[in-house]
Amino acid sequence: MRGLEALDFFLENWHSKMREFEEFCEFDAMLEYHFGNETKIYNAPVIIEKFFERKITFNGIEEINEFLPEEVEFDPASGNLYIKRNLFEIKIAPKIY
Numbered sequence: 001m002r003g004l005e006a007l008d009f010f011l012e013n014w015h016s017k018m019r020e021f022e023e024f025c026e027f028d029a030m031l032e033y034h035f036g037n038e039t040k041i042y043n044a045p046v047i048i049e050k051f052f053e054r055k056i057t058f059n060g061i062e063e064i065n066e067f068l069p070e071e072v073e074f075d076p077a078s079g080n081l082y083i084k085r086n087l088f089e090i091k092i093a094p095k096i097y
Contacts, residue, residue, distance in 0.1 A: 006074035
């Protein structure tokens with residue numbers, strides 16, 4: 001599943017783990033950033049705008065900043081969201097407390 005449909009399904013699936021605000025929702029996640037042979041793991045808040053472009057932003061990480069929903073894929077088996085571009089991939093796994 002890709003694009004806005006994937007983002008909506010992800011948000012619906014993880015709704016109970018999110019903090020809802022008027023214009024965006026936020027949740028804590030583990031991010032795996034793969035660039036070539038390099039892998040970095042971050043723990044960071046993920047912010048998703050509710051309106052207009054529905055940008056996805058990672059707080060406090062300069063290397064990976066902002067993405068549009070057209071770039072995402074949802075894996076229903078794992079419940080994770082993936083952002084894939086030519087040179088890198090980011091896996092977003094919401095934290096379960």
